Amino acid sequence: MTKLNTFEQAVATYEPVLGLETHIELDTKTKMFCGCATTFGAEPNTQVCPVCLALPGALPVANRAAVEATIKIGLALNCTIASWTRFARKNYFYPDMPKNFQTSQYEEPLCEDGYVDVVVDGEVHRVEIERVHLEEDTGKTLHVGGTTGRIHGATESLVDYNRAGIPLVEIVTRPVPGTGALAPEVARAYTAELRDIVRSLGVSDVRMEQGSLRCDVNLSLNRPGEEWGTRTETKNVNSLRSVERAVRYEVRRQSALLDAGERIFQETRHFHEATGETSPGRSKEEATDYRYFPEPDLAVMEPSREWVEELRASLPELPRKRRERLQAEWSLGDKDMQSVVNADAVELIEATVAAGTTPSGAVKWWLGELSRRANESGEELAALAITPAQVAELQGMVDDGRLNDKLARQVIDGVLAGEGSPADVAAKRGLEVVSDTGALEAAVDEAIAANPAVADKIRGGTHAAAGVLIGAVMKATKGQADAGTVRQIILDKLS
Amino acid sequence: MSRIIDKTAAELAADIREGRLTSVEATTAFLDRIAAVDGTIKAFLHVDRDGALATAAEVDAAIAAGETVGPLAGVPIAIKDVVVTKGLPTTAASKILEGWIPPYDATIVERIKAAKMPILGKTNMDEFAMGSSTEYSAYFKTLNPWDTGRIPGGSGGGSAAAVAAKMAPLAIGTDTGGSIRQPGAVTGTFGAKPTYGGNSRYGLIAFSSSLDTPGPVSRNALDAALLHEVISGYDPRDSTSIDAPVPPVVEAAKTGANGDLTGVKLGVVREFESTYDDAEQGVVDAFRQSVDQLAKLGAEIVEVSCPSFAYALPTYYLIAPSEASSNLARYDGVRYGLRAGDDGKHSLEEVMSLTREAGFGPEVKRRIILGTYALSAGYVDAFYGKAQKVRTLIKQDFEKAFTQVDAIISPTTPFVAFEFGARTGDPYQMYLADLYTIPTNMYGGPGVSVPVGLSEGMPVGLQVMGPVLGDDITYRVAAALESTQDVLLADTAPELEGK
Numbered sequence: 001m002t003k004l005n006t007f008e009q010a011v012a013t014y015e016p017v018l019g020l021e022t023h024i025e026l027d028t029k030t031k032m033f034c035g036c037a038t039t040f041g042a043e044p045n046t047q048v049c050p051v052c053l054a055l056p057g058a059l060p061v062a063n064r065a066a067v068e069a070t071i072k073i074g075l076a077l078n079c080t081i082a083s084w085t086r087f088a089r090k091n092y093f094y095p096d097m098p099k100n101f102q103t104s105q106y107e108e109p110l111c112e113d114g115y116v117d118v119v120v121d122g123e124v125h126r127v128e129i130e131r132v133h134l135e136e137d138t139g140k141t142l143h144v145g146g147t148t149g150r151i152h153g154a155t156e157s158l159v160d161y162n163r164a165g166i167p168l169v170e171i172v173t174r175p176v177p178g179t180g181a182l183a184p185e186v187a188r189a190y191t192a193e194l195r196d197i198v199r200s201l202g203v204s205d206v207r208m209e210q211g212s213l214r215c216d217v218n219l220s221l222n223r224p225g226e227e228w229g230t231r232t233e234t235k236n237v238n239s240l241r242s243v244e245r246a247v248r249y250e251v252r253r254q255s256a257l258l259d260a261g262e263r264i265f266q267e268t269r270h271f272h273e274a275t276g277e278t279s280p281g282r283s284k285e286e287a288t289d290y291r292y293f294p295e296p297d298l299a300v301m302e303p304s305r306e307w308v309e310e311l312r313a314s315l316p317e318l319p320r321k322r323r324e325r326l327q328a329e330w331s332l333g334d335k336d337m338q339s340v341v342n343a344d345a346v347e348l349i350e351a352t353v354a355a356g357t358t359p360s361g362a363v364k365w366w367l368g369e370l371s372r373r374a375n376e377s378g379e380e381l382a383a384l385a386i387t388p389a390q391v392a393e394l395q396g397m398v399d400d401g402r403l404n405d406k407l408a409r410q411v412i413d414g415v416l417a418g419e420g421s422p423a424d425v426a427a428k429r430g431l432e433v434v435s436d437t438g439a440l441e442a443a444v445d446e447a448i449a450a451n452p453a454v455a456d457k458i459r460g461g462t463h464a465a466a467g468v469l470i471g472a473v474m475k476a477t478k479g480q481a482d483a484g485t486v487r488q489i490i491l492d493k494l495s
Numbered sequence: 496m497s498r499i500i501d502k503t504a505a506e507l508a509a510d511i512r513e514g515r516l517t518s519v520e521a522t523t524a525f526l527d528r529i530a531a532v533d534g535t536i537k538a539f540l541h542v543d544r545d546g547a548l549a550t551a552a553e554v555d556a557a558i559a560a561g562e563t564v565g566p567l568a569g570v571p572i573a574i575k576d577v578v579v580t581k582g583l584p585t586t587a588a589s590k591i592l593e594g595w596i597p598p599y600d601a602t603i604v605e606r607i608k609a610a611k612m613p614i615l616g617k618t619n620m621d622e623f624a625m626g627s628s629t630e631y632s633a634y635f636k637t638l639n640p641w642d643t644g645r646i647p648g649g650s651g652g653g654s655a656a657a658v659a660a661k662m663a664p665l666a667i668g669t670d671t672g673g674s675i676r677q678p679g680a681v682t683g684t685f686g687a688k689p690t691y692g693g694n695s696r697y698g699l700i701a702f703s704s705s706l707d708t709p710g711p712v713s714r715n716a717l718d719a720a721l722l723h724e725v726i727s728g729y730d731p732r733d734s735t736s737i738d739a740p741v742p743p744v745v746e747a748a749k750t751g752a753n754g755d756l757t758g759v760k761l762g763v764v765r766e767f768e769s770t771y772d773d774a775e776q777g778v779v780d781a782f783r784q785s786v787d788q789l790a791k792l793g794a795e796i797v798e799v800s801c802p803s804f805a806y807a808l809p810t811y812y813l814i815a816p817s818e819a820s821s822n823l824a825r826y827d828g829v830r831y832g833l834r835a836g837d838d839g840k841h842s843l844e845e846v847m848s849l850t851r852e853a854g855f856g857p858e859v860k861r862r863i864i865l866g867t868y869a870l871s872a873g874y875v876d877a878f879y880g881k882a883q884k885v886r887t888l889i890k891q892d893f894e895k896a897f898t899q900v901d902a903i904i905s906p907t908t909p910f911v912a913f914e915f916g917a918r919t920g921d922p923y924q925m926y927l928a929d930l931y932t933i934p935t936n937m938y939g940g941p942g943v944s945v946p947v948g949l950s951e952g953m954p955v956g957l958q959v960m961g962p963v964l965g966d967d968i969t970y971r972v973a974a975a976l977e978s979t980q981d982v983l984l985a986d987t988a989p990e991l992e993g994k
Contacts, residue, residue: 050599289871
């Protein structure tokens with residue numbers, strides 16, 4: 001294997017072209033073509049029927065709620081909604097696909113020609129949406145007995161059909177050129193924006209870790225002015241961070257191959273969470289001919305314009321508008337708001353504010369200390385073991401003077417370590433600010449006695465010199481004093 | 496004094512309803528007939544004596560208790576093995592489904608059960624309904640009761656032979672390109688392919704989804720119409736089912752029986768004329784006599800032009816196999832039915848492949864290959880796509896013709912029942928059996944085949960084709976022709992020796 005280039009080397013020579021295919025499981029009560037339940041995590045093969053098991057003779061009936069949800073997604077992505085659309089069969093053999101064809105859409109998708117604007121580094125990147133179509137999910141296969149968890153080398157394959165037939169919306173972008181070194185961030189920002197839009201519509205829980213939002217990342221490189229290169233498709237990239245890393249890795253890998261004069265194979269690749277690398281899957285060049293044809297078991301759909309307009313009118317506030325509103329409510333500058341968005345902290349901060357703290361307090365913790373912790377542990381911010389309510393509680397204790405910032409950081413240590421709420425941690429670890437004025441006065445007296453020259457300066461009106469005495473008091477109380485209170489006591493005594 | 500098995504379904508129903516006969520007696524008579532002659536004819540893949548008699552006893556109890564029962568309550572019926580029956584083996588005459596017991600009922604079976612009709616068993620057919628002679632059953636051949644050296648038609652040869660041999664007064668068939676009508680014609684029975692969407696396909700094992708239509712098989716138009724009304728009507732489980740009132744076919748059959756067709760315009764297809772040179776003379780003669788007969792009954796005979804009908808057969812052999820190649824993909828040994836090669840030495844893909852190799856017969860394989868080819872990249876536009884366009888033209892021919900006439904008539908099939916093996920060597924010769932029936936499937940309208948005469952001692956059928964949801968006119972014309980026969984042709988079949 002050729003040695004990887006650094007990302008900086010790679011984007012200095014090549015221009016990346018991105019393409020993103022996203023699958024979103026809708027959270028309809030029933031499956032796409034039958035009445036089976038869709039609950040996540042049920043006992044294997046308990047949410048099945050003749051239709052989703054493809055028993056001989058069974059026929060599909062389209063789920064209207066899923067069609068409605070897809071139209072809403074299309075509208076939120078600025079798409080045109082088809083007035084005539086139908087399903088098609090995508091034929092290929094795989095044991096987790098009961099019919100050995102997937103009911104999907106081909107030449108007549110439900111929604112087409114939309115876009116999503118994402119902001120990265122203060123710059124708007126328009127990601128064009130080619131199509132949004134509706135299809136069904138496959139079952140899940142568990143390959144047992146091999147070392148890789150894949151079918152090769154396995155001795156048995158177990159199939160759970162609970163997922164088979166769950167409505168799946170596929171959102172395909174047009175190729176996105178021109179992002180340069182920002183390609184990884186644009187890919188991430190697009191995925192986050194898409195997730196937020198779909199979540200705001202209430203049609204899916206879009207949880208990447210549960211697979212209800214799955215991302216395939218297409219990437220090619222070309223030298224400036226040359227034609228687009230051959231793309232690879234990295235499958236099932238299951239977190240925002242992984243989206244970014246997958247793009248970064250492919251840029252580095254492909255550029256090294258191109259530098260060495262080798263060719264890029266059009267192929268499917270797998271992303272490995274642990275290493276951040278991709279490895280080849282099946283090659284598209286020897287791949288299946290899906291033999292698409294219109295699904296004769298389902299009627300053509302002709303969504304009426306009235307229905308579409310009703311759905312458009314029913315759309316909730318979309319994330320972009322919401323962010324603008326929150327930015328104003330929180331009195332944040334553009335740059336700060338962008339940091340909030342980039343940190344994927346909008347919802348966290350909103351929830352923290354809702355739990356009763358000030359916007360500035362909420363922003364301070366999530367973007368400061370907590371972002372730092374998330375980076376250190378390589379986690380998403382939302383995955384940290386602290387809730388918005390706990391952050392609000394923490395800031396409340398600071399506001400009340402029970403904690404200072406330094407103590408609060410120690411409290412966070414405890415909360416993240418699972419020691420309980422901020423109040424619990426402060427109590428258990430003895431981290432409360434010393435509010436016993438008697439004790440503080442004694443400490444101040446000691447500091448004055450130890451620093452007579454400084455005391456004289458303050459008496460002479462140089463209040464700034466109080467910092468030295470405050471430092472001494474803080475040291476004496478092991479940081480558990482409130483600096484403001486200490487300062488007041490000093491000034492009271494020396495004036 | 497006629498035997499129970501000689502009675503029509505309408506007569507049986509009336510006798511049972513009015514207490515002259517019990518359903519158990521009637522059902523027993525047909526079960527006994529099966530026991531006596533099916534060893535020779537081999538129309539049934541599976542007989543459910545206990546189930547049929549249990550239903551019959553329920554009907555008798557209901558009638559004894561004074562309950563109101565439906566128009567065919569207590570009348571036993573045979574069901575083509577391509578229709579799914581809960582708890583009863585259903586194989587579509589394929590090895591790949593050998594031993595499969597469905598956990599659910601087809602909608603039409605639910606309706607038959609709701610109508611309290613005892614189910615005698617499942618009838619033989621060409622595997623997955625692909626064939627015109629029932630020689631492609633993976634289990635055994637069914638013999639034609641008129642001449643046991645000849646085929647009973649196909650794919651629904653079992654249902655037709657069962658009715659022709661009086662092993663059942665009624666049967667269910669399915670018609671994708673003629674599989675109800677052509678067996679009807681060659682066994683001297685009545686067969687109706689209803690309007691596509693008029694009958695639910697839910698639980699009908701798919702061959703070609705856009706063409707498959709279940710329908711009745713009987714000895715006369717009225718019996719078929721009674722069964723038609725039992726099984727028809729909108730089904731929310733079938734997206735292609737039509738949400739419209741069921742055409743009044745029973746009333747139409749009764750009207751037709753008066754023998755008056757005054758004011759009815761019947762079309763004969765100009766483009767079929769040239770095919771008559773290649774058809775059997777006796778078949779063409781019987782058709783021409785029927786046309787004269789219909790004119791005598793008051794019908795106005797009008798020539799209609801349907802130029803695209805000439806392409807119906809090749810069009811069918813692109814569309815039907817294309818859909819079949821996809822519909823039959825589910826038979827892979829993973830979830831049900833046959834599994835071959837699962838010995839720990841073969842990969843999953845090999846097991847799927849070996850299962851399909853072992854489980855499918857030659858005609859099914861031929862059509863899967865044909866359909867896979869017709870849908871493959873680079874060919875799909877030239878084959879499947881072009882066929883869809885021609886299908887549209889065929890529909891337009893029908894629509895235009897029905898602005899001029901009320902119904903269209905033709906021979907049902909170009910030749911009478913042929914001898915076993917006569918056409919298996921050349922698929923095209925076999926496919927020609929459906930030359931006249933296929934256009935209606937491409938269009939989606941109704942078509943019935945009514946026995947009208949004999950050619951060299953073998954029955955000949957006439958086809959009546961109607962507009963979409965105009966099933967009633969097809970029954971009316973057929974019943975009018977029946978009214979000219981002193982004895983129903985179906986009742987002149989040679990008496991079989993019981994054994």
